[in-house]
Amino acid sequence: MKYFLASAIVLLAATTQGSLVFMVSTEPGNKGIQKSWVTDRWVCHNLTEPGLDKNISWAYVSSGLANGCFLYEDAGCNGTNIYVEKYKGDLCCPGDVNMTDVGFDNRASSWACY
Numbered sequence: 701m702k703y704f705l706a707s708a709i710v711l712l713a714a715t716t717q718g719s720l721v722f723m724v725s726t727e728p729g730n731k732g733i734q735k736s737w738v739t740d741r742w743v744c745h746n747l748t749e750p751g752l753d754k755n756i757s758w759a760y761v762s763s764g765l766a767n768g769c770f771l772y773e774d775a776g777c778n779g780t781n782i783y784v785e786k787y788k789g790d791l792c793c794p795g796d797v798n799m800t801d802v803g804f805d806n807r808a809s810s811w812a813c814y
């Protein structure tokens with residue numbers, strides 16, 4: 701169901717703006733506070749939403765016109781970063797990343813997709 705909804709959103713986004721969907725949550729496995737954005741590429745977003753700054757533990761890049769998204773340790777898309785590759789279908793990989801697995805748990809303050 702999650703993937704169906706995400707696909708529907710992406711289809712809508714792709715046909716209107718050529719953007720993509722980026723999803724995060726504050727606990728591993730898409731638990732805790734959940735947030736998703738329909739976003740354009742090359743735009744830096746600070747995690748100003750309540751409860752999200754330095755609290756992201758999971759991220760997922762749904763299909764769309766980006767290759768993936770970076771999470772950055774500092775605001776303004778500066779500092780140490782990690783890359784979350786776009787979900788490329790069931791044949792490839794789970795797509796979602798637990799920040800606990802990549803040494804980036806509760807560290808992100810901004811993000812951008814490319």
Ligand SMILES: *[C@@H]1O[C@H](CO)[C@@H](O)[C@H](O)[C@H]1NC(C)=O
Pocket residue numbers: 728729794796797798801
């Ligand atoms: C992320 O963590 C959750 C909770 O521990 C787990 O259920 C899920 O399988 C993990 N996902 C990945 C991609 O490792």
Ligand SMILES: *[C@@H]1O[C@H](CO)[C@@H](O)[C@H](O)[C@H]1NC(C)=O
Pocket residue numbers: 726727731732733750751752753755
């Ligand atoms: C981080 O997220 C948890 C839920 O996963 C929430 O209970 C907690 O208040 C958040 N922490 C901050 C500092 O926002």
Ligand SMILES: *[C@@H]1O[C@H](CO)[C@@H](O)[C@H](O)[C@H]1NC(C)=O
Pocket residue numbers: 744745746775776
């Ligand atoms: C993000 O935060 C940085 C540092 O405070 C600021 O310079 C930048 O303008 C902010 N970016 C956005 C899109 O608000």
Ligand SMILES: *[C@@H]1O[C@H](CO)[C@@H](O)[C@H](O)[C@H]1NC(C)=O
Pocket residue numbers: 774775776777778
């Ligand atoms: C981020 O780095 C850019 C140059 O790489 C700099 O112009 C900008 O002021 C920095 N922003 C912050 C919030 O440190």
